[in-house]
Amino acid sequence: MASWIAELKEIVGSEDVITDPEQLLVYECDGLSIHKHLPSAVVFPESAEEVANVVKVLWRHRVPFLARGAGTGLSGGAVAVEGGVILELARMNRILEIDYENQLAVVEPGVINLMLTRAVADAGYFYAPDPSSQMACTLGGNVAENAGGPHCLKYGMTVHHILGLDVVLPDGEIVTLGGHGTDAIGYDLLGLFIGSEGTFGIATKITVRLTRRPQAVKTLLADFLSVEDASRAVSAIIAAGILPSALEMMDRATIEAVEASVYAAGLPTDAAAVLLIEVDGLAASVEYDAGRIFEICRANGARQILVARDEGERARLWAGRKGAFGALGRISPDLMVQDAVIPRSKLPEVLPEIYRIAARYGLRMANVFHAGDGNLHPNICFDGRNPDEVQRVKEACREIMELCVRVGGSLTGEHGVGLDKIAYMPLVFTEDDLEAMARVRAVFDPEGLCNPGKVLPVRRCRAF
């Protein structure tokens, strides 16, 4: 047994360090199963001090490590590629403080996204970023990935809702980033850390902004006989100056999968695509905007527009949308949940092309995505046991990425680069751009121990 393992056991207790290969298997991959690697150990710290002490030991022994929340990441971020140690933070799941007057809460990183909203709901508040995985993913993971979600169109991403962080740096020092509710001075290290995909350190305390629940909400479901019509409706809504709180698209393959699953929401299975549109805010403007959206959808060929009559119907529609990945996952052995962004006006042009790419590779594809943000999720159903199919999936993904970049888009809108998209980074960034990123990484992690092998491609022995 490596000497550092004994040291870790001394810090967290021997039952909270696992090294048995069979037990480690659970931590072999995250939500994206095509990248697998066993960690050398998993530890379960329960406090910031324990995290710091564990990290100090690993730093001293030059053992790579990474934090893990719920493991729902879809870019391979929580995989210990270099056989490092995983710090599993699920036990650090306490809500430390709720302060309605200042509209903030202080939480540990293992708090599950939806639990926070549940904790403040009775007081009329919610935590705005709502990834579709919100029933499982942790706020630490959200911070690391700068997670988004359906309501980010209006409310912004995780970075817009984090007020402060305590972070254990790769050498075990604890630093405070941001002002925990007030403005901090100096460089915006808080903004820089959010979305750094666990490569700058481990967040151990998070101050989040709470948002007041809007006076009114209206949820519409518009169905279309072609994906192009639905895409045009999306562009027209945005161009009309309406800012819905959510504007989501599901295509027929997705609708069919959802309707065949426990998430069945009564979606029209003969539609080519549906738009799930939500407006919220003051009752007066919600009525007004919903009316305009109704008109725009009609003008762009919507067949039927349904308005959720009550909270139950609304919840059912959202369960269908948020359960879509799960539903798709069930109809094939494996699912490649892709994530790319394009300028929203390019939707009508790009979507049909994406279907053509999938068809050319003989792959079954389903699209369910944050249309209002231009954040695509082309999901490919495949069988990981079939190497030829896996190869085709990879090639199709690359073509989709190239297409998105060509029209002015980018590689990922919310899931991150992780392991999965490193190879594509040069599509959007020059060597100089990547070198600048590597310099920032080296400031936080000079020894390259914190979640190595992620985000930046390695060139000539040098992390870019």
Place this chain on the structure above:
Amino acid sequence: MTTLQKANEVERALISIVGEANILCPAPEAYAIDDRRPSFVVLPETSEEVAAVLRLAHAQDLAVVPMGSGRRLSFGNLPERVDILLSTRRMNRILEYEPADLTASLEAGCPLETFNRVALPYRQWLPFDPPDADRATVGGIAAADDFGPLRHGYGRPRDAIIGLEVAQADGTRIRAGGRVVKNVTGYDLNKLFVGSFGTLGIITRVNFKLRPLPEAEATLLFLDAAWETLASGAREILQSELLPAALLLANEAAMSPLGHGQKALLVRFLETAPAVAYQVERAKALAHSLSLELIELENEASRATWEKLSRLHRLIPTDLRLRLSVLPAHTVEALHTSERALSEWLDLPYLLAQPGTGIVHIGGKLGIESEADLPQVGHSITDLRTTWATRRGQVIVEHAPPKLKRHVDVWGDVGSSLPLMQALKRAFDPKRILSPGRFVAGL
């Protein structure tokens, strides 16, 4: 080589980059940074030229300070040295504007107003109202992450910046972010440069996500003699369903250029027409229940009021201006403590506070007998800072005469993250040629 020979050589090199007509040497008085006059003012026209100037500066070890409109160059500690002042005035183009995507890419020197005028027919805008909004450039706004009362409803410029192009200290050009509204590809270097006050690189291009221009607007002025009454009005609004775009407490001095002699709570609504009408009615009822005097301003009159407030420090004499950031619940207390702490030194101080974000602005004319009193003023500011530090509050000196800056740090204590900031400065500007000495802890 003598100093003069070197100066001549530098001048020749600069001329070969930007042309003789775009160099001012010696620099006119107006370009002094605090009390230091740069040797050269250069006005490049393209980002390539900016990069070339930096390559030269890097090779020759010359200090470069970038400027936008230059109205706010006094923000920062005394510069250690200034050789070249790089003005973005000629880099003022709108490079791309896609109304259908609500995104735009602008050259750093493009004035905010210029862009907002172009976007008006498309009913879109950049919802920023920093002080001197009528003059500020988008590069300066980005570099200072500069905001005004609209921060309450729209956030800081930081939140709307989706991409940057930056010339680094050695002249290498890089791009951060992109042109899409949602993007987590790689590290978000936008955050590194936004708010870095020209100490890590020179921003040459800024990409923004835009907002639809609201259909209607109205401003309500609640007038009263006591902060507490106005603050309880603000609290009720904050806890109601109302969604003001701005919420501002203003003292008598701040209100006088608007033609009012009382303290006020200003509430700005920017929304669809029916929602503005609804909110005005609700807010009126609220004022009534609190027995507050109320004035209602619609569209043009509303806009004019906020524009005037953005120029407040020009309308009343100020030579010392501070910004406090406290927890929102402490806003009124911050007004009281700063009034007490500074009234001895500040004549006619104006106070503006955002009860929703906890931002307090104070400005006034230094009323001191002699320069011997300056250390005392410095102490008062430091004391105020110490008082708030224990409660997460920050005090920044946004403007002060150079002679006062010798007695007080403009920024205050950074805390445990200072070593990271110092390492970032070393990583991006190892020779310390970009605005040396001006930022936190003398970075």
